[in-house]
Amino acid sequence: QVQLVESGGSVVQPGRSLRLSCAASGVTFNRYGMYWVRQAPGKGLEWVAVISFDGSNRHYPDSVKGRFTISRDNSKNTLYLQMDSLRPEDTAVYYCAKSSSSSGYHSRFDRWGQGTLVSVSS
Amino acid sequence: DIQMTQSPSTLSASVGDRVTIACRASQNIANYLAWYQQKPGSAPKLLIFEASNLESGVPSRFSGAGYGTDFALTISSLQADDFATYYCQQYDDYWTFGQGTKVEIK
Numbered sequence: 001q002v003q004l005v006e007s008g009g010s011v012v013q014p015g016r017s018l019r020l021s022c023a024a025s026g027v028t029f030n031r032y033g034m035y036w037v038r039q040a041p042g043k044g045l046e047w048v049a050v051i052s053f054d055g056s057n058r059h060y061p062d063s064v065k066g067r068f069t070i071s072r073d074n075s076k077n078t079l080y081l082q083m084d085s086l087r088p089e090d091t092a093v094y095y096c097a098k099s100s101s102s103s104g105y106h107s108r109f110d111r112w113g114q115g116t117l118v119s120v121s122s
Numbered sequence: 123d124i125q126m127t128q129s130p131s132t133l134s135a136s137v138g139d140r141v142t143i144a145c146r147a148s149q150n151i152a153n154y155l156a157w158y159q160q161k162p163g164s165a166p167k168l169l170i171f172e173a174s175n176l177e178s179g180v181p182s183r184f185s186g187a188g189y190g191t192d193f194a195l196t197i198s199s200l201q202a203d204d205f206a207t208y209y210c211q212q213y214d215d216y217w218t219f220g221q222g223t224k225v226e227i228k
Contacts, residue, residue: 095166
């Protein structure tokens with residue numbers, strides 16, 4: 001059974017950095033693309049980052065490009081999201097999700113973690 | 123960027139009702155369309171992929187249809203466990219979600 005467990009969320013001041021982690025189990029982690037998705041309080045879902053199975057391809061929406069970096073350590077079955085220059089509008093629950101394909105592209109999100117809350121406030 | 127528009131935003135229904143949620147893409151996405159269910163305090167759960175394929179373990183009362191720009195999720199007989207928010211998602215050009223449809227008890 002696939003399990004994705006996020007950690008690292010906390011309260012942080014604007015302009016500071018934070019790194020989220022997502023530990024995967026019950027899946028051959030190095031075979032699948034992975035994503036980060038966020039949900040602001042009371043709002044809908046927003047895709048934040050994608051990384052291919054081997055880390056060779058990564059993409060971001062304009063809202064986080066240049067500030068967020070997705071990475072993975074396949075030896076540790078762990079996905080990361082480095083968030084720099086945080087803004088109040090980055091406040092959200094951050095979910096990691098697994099792709100149904102190796103590249104991550106043209107693919108749905110077939111398993112999700114439970115999420116970790118990031119609050120950006122002074 | 124591809125925009126996804128769901129209707130209605132809120133749907134009031136009773137157990138046993140047949141309900142349909144619509145989703146429209148701002149451009150042709152072929153069948154690169156998924157539906158997710160989210161309950162309060164929980165992560166989204168994949169229900170339907172490629173517009174009409176039922177994810178393993180999802181009850182058969184859920185079905186999806188459509189191609190191109192217009193799609194629909196139908197619950198044939200609403201159960202108590204189905205009261206939740208539903209999102210459509212395109213995955214033809216990166217990923218975009220609809221704004222969500224809350225299915226509430228009438």
